[in-house]
Amino acid sequence: MDMVLRFEGVDKSPDDPDPWVTKVRKGTLRRVLAYFRPHVGKVALFCLVAVLESLIVVATPLLLKELIDNGIVKNDLGVVILMAGLTAVLAVLGAGLTMVSGYISGRIGEGITYDLRVQALGHVRRLPIAFFTRTQTGVLVGRLHTELIMAQQHFTGLLMAATSVVMVVVVLAELIYLSWIVAIVSLVLIPIFLVPWIRVGRAIQRRSIRLMDANTGLGGLLQERFNVQGAMLSKLFGRPAEEMAEYEERAGEIRKIGVSLSVWGRMAFVMMALMASLATALVYGIGGGLVLAGAFELGTLVAIATLLQRLFGPITQLSGMQELAQTVVVSFSRVFELLDLKPLIQERPDAIALKKKVVPDVEFEHVSFRYPTADEVSLASLEHLRAERERSEVTPDVLRDVSFHAQAGTLTALVGPSGAGKSTITHLVSRLYDPNGGTVRLGGHDLRDLTFESLREAVGVVSQDAYLFHDTIRENLLYARPTATEDELMEACKGAQIRDLIDSLPLGLDTVTGDRGYRMSGGEKQRLAIARLLLKEPSIVVLDEATAHLDSESEAAVQRALKTALHGRTSLVIAHRLSTIREADQILVIDGGRVRERGTHDELLAQGGLYAELYHTQFANPAANDPKPEIEDELDDIEPEPVIQHMGYGG
Numbered sequence: 003m004d005m006v007l008r009f010e011g012v013d014k015s016p017d018d019p020d021p022w023v024t025k026v027r028k029g030t031l032r033r034v035l036a037y038f039r040p041h042v043g044k045v046a047l048f049c050l051v052a053v054l055e056s057l058i059v060v061a062t063p064l065l066l067k068e069l070i071d072n073g074i075v076k077n078d079l080g081v082v083i084l085m086a087g088l089t090a091v092l093a094v095l096g097a098g099l100t101m102v103s104g105y106i107s108g109r110i111g112e113g114i115t116y117d118l119r120v121q122a123l124g125h126v127r128r129l130p131i132a133f134f135t136r137t138q139t140g141v142l143v144g145r146l147h148t149e150l151i152m153a154q155q156h157f158t159g160l161l162m163a164a165t166s167v168v169m170v171v172v173v174l175a176e177l178i179y180l181s182w183i184v185a186i187v188s189l190v191l192i193p194i195f196l197v198p199w200i201r202v203g204r205a206i207q208r209r210s211i212r213l214m215d216a217n218t219g220l221g222g223l224l225q226e227r228f229n230v231q232g233a234m235l236s237k238l239f240g241r242p243a244e245e246m247a248e249y250e251e252r253a254g255e256i257r258k259i260g261v262s263l264s265v266w267g268r269m270a271f272v273m274m275a276l277m278a279s280l281a282t283a284l285v286y287g288i289g290g291g292l293v294l295a296g297a298f299e300l301g302t303l304v305a306i307a308t309l310l311q312r313l314f315g316p317i318t319q320l321s322g323m324q325e326l327a328q329t330v331v332v333s334f335s336r337v338f339e340l341l342d343l344k345p346l347i348q349e350r351p352d353a354i355a356l357k358k359k360v361v362p363d364v365e366f367e368h369v370s371f372r373y374p375t376a377d378e379v380s381l382a383s384l385e386h387l388r389a390e391r392e393r394s395e396v397t398p399d400v401l402r403d404v405s406f407h408a409q410a411g412t413l414t415a416l417v418g419p420s421g422a423g424k425s426t427i428t429h430l431v432s433r434l435y436d437p438n439g440g441t442v443r444l445g446g447h448d449l450r451d452l453t454f455e456s457l458r459e460a461v462g463v464v465s466q467d468a469y470l471f472h473d474t475i476r477e478n479l480l481y482a483r484p485t486a487t488e489d490e491l492m493e494a495c496k497g498a499q500i501r502d503l504i505d506s507l508p509l510g511l512d513t514v515t516g517d518r519g520y521r522m523s524g525g526e527k528q529r530l531a532i533a534r535l536l537l538k539e540p541s542i543v544v545l546d547e548a549t550a551h552l553d554s555e556s557e558a559a560v561q562r563a564l565k566t567a568l569h570g571r572t573s574l575v576i577a578h579r580l581s582t583i584r585e586a587d588q589i590l591v592i593d594g595g596r597v598r599e600r601g602t603h604d605e606l607l608a609q610g611g612l613y614a615e616l617y618h619t620q621f622a623n624p625a626a627n628d629p630k631p632e633i634e635d636e637l638d639d640i641e642p643e644p645v646i647q648h649m650g651y652g653g
């Protein structure tokens with residue numbers, strides 16, 4: 003416990019700042035130890051092997067004493083051969099036991115890291131989307147992966163070093179047995195040496211954390227810049243010289259900390275070696291005098307000298323243990339930080355499942371919402387650029403008193419300026435966020451009363467920039483329904499108007515989509531996303547129509563696909579296309595987080611309000627002024643049509 007408290011007190015200096023985030027909390031050590039519980043049997047076996055190893059180590063000097071005093075000095079070859087043989091046998095046995103203890107410590111270390119990793123992954127998976135919107139992906143991956151590997155390595159090293167404790171105790175006991183004077187001298191020297199070592203240990207610990215942070219930070223930056231979108235932005239807008247300079251600066255920082263860590267580590271080693279040499283010289287001086295005075299025999303001095311080598315070796319390891327233990331505790335505490343983040347959105351223990359096969363209605367009742375603050379959803383250490391003042395800054399309300407009712411099986415179109423809150427409304431329907439006030443209901447149930455599983459099954463989402471995994475088309479589709487047969491996959495592709503494309507590809511469904519689907523066009527990706535939706539068969543569809551102009555063929559295909567996707571479902575569509583808006587059972591005009599107007603296309607036009615104004619502004623725009631604004635209902639005749647770019651407000 004002391005150790006943990008000491009970490010908290012690590013001094014900060016301008017040139018050697020603490021990492022600004024990781025705090026090792028009181029109780030962390032106890033928490034780390036709790037992970038040992040399932041591995042108690044292996045730990046006991048490990049201790050037993052450690053004791054056996056120590057006994058072998060201390061038996062060797064006794065054999066040497068016997069060999070010298072009763073063999074060489076008394077000229078007895080039999081004793082010499084027997085003792086030498088026994089020493090060799092013990093050496094082989096000791097080597098075998100060291101291998102066994104290495105295996106067991108590996109099993110314990112890996113086992114504990116496995117438990118922690120699985121727990122952390124499960125927890126992060128449950129965190130709300132707000133966490134992921136704030137977190138730098140690479141840094142999160144670093145925390146869950148690289149840092150855990152480091153923790154595991156240090157942890158296994160720590161277990162190995164733990165055998166030193168047993169060794170030191172046994173060696174000291176034998177020293178006392180052989181000569182209490184020499185034992186006392188050794189005992190006095192150890193604390194004198196360990197005091198300066200504590201300072202060295204702290205310096206090493208500070209640098210280890212900074213190194214971990216710097217490595218994770220660079221990893222995060224690389225992940226961001228080297229994914230397809232990042233690489234594209236960088237190629238189009240990037241300033242290679244400046245970017246390279248940034249990489250160099252970060253890599254240079256890592257080099258600087260690494261060199262400093264290496265120097266401090268070497269200093270620790272030198273201190274230990276010096277201590278061992280000085281102590282050995284001292285003991286030989288005192289012991290030699292005692293042999294000359296006839297206080298003990300030559301064999302005893304050699305045994306003591308041998309033992310001392312065995313004592314300072316484990317002490318060196320023990321001192322390294324402090325650094326290792328600190329690093330392990332810090333590494334664990336970085337994962338604990340994540341585990342301690344309470345998911346803002348949780349399933350109630352008594353949550354009920356939404357009825358299957360029944361298409362529910364969607365109702366918003368006086369809903370207000372603001373996006374959560376940084377402190378509510380994420381960790382500063384995972385957002386490398388988060389400003390201190392932003393942490394608890396309350397964000398403004400994005401939705402204010404929003405009420406509407408989307409009848410089961412109908413189409414509701416959301417229109418309005420960019421930033422009005424349309425996407426936010428759709429996020430609340432799939433419970434990516436909970437409202438701060440009011441209620442969102444599906445089929446008459448408050449969303450917060452429903453099980454996650456039934457909600458996931460009921461609501462299907464197609465976003466503007468449909469995300470595809472870097473995998474085959476088949477795997478991307480099966481993600482929605484792993485049990486789907488080949489026929490069902492092809493049927494869904496047909497419904498989504500993507501079948502012809504797939505048939506034309508040499509590898510068909512086994513074509514790889516590329517990172518984030520970058521090898522598919524915008525329209526193709528959206529149709530694949532629709533196929534995925536059709537396989538999922540949700541009763542509610544949340545859709546963000548593409549704003550980008552598609553060519554006439556893609557346009558018509560997407561619209562046909564949508565027609566299939568929305569049929570018989572309750573749909574909430576962020577609409578950009580006139581045909582969708584005209585077909586909607588109700589249009590909600592969202593502005594400034596409120597529902598300003600509602601009604602059908604004709605009703606709203608007749609009202610002559612905001613919708614009418616925006617509609618006319620849009621179509622007064624020559625670029626968007628299609629010669630045939632009247633879209634025929636017969637989908638086969640669909641022509642490219644005006645895209646309502648957020649009703650004239652841009653975006």
Ligand SMILES: Nc1ncnc2c1ncn2[C@@H]1O[C@H](COP(=O)(O)OP(=O)(O)OP(=O)(O)O)[C@@H](O)[C@H]1O
Pocket residue numbers: 135373397400418419420421422423424425426427648653
């Ligand atoms: N994760 C977030 N955290 C904080 N604020 C957000 C977040 N997402 C959106 N906002 C803010 O909420 C407001 C509403 O955004 P929303 O995405 O709902 O608008 P929208 O009407 O869908 O706009 P667009 O048509 O441009 O997509 C905006 O001011 C936006 O900046």
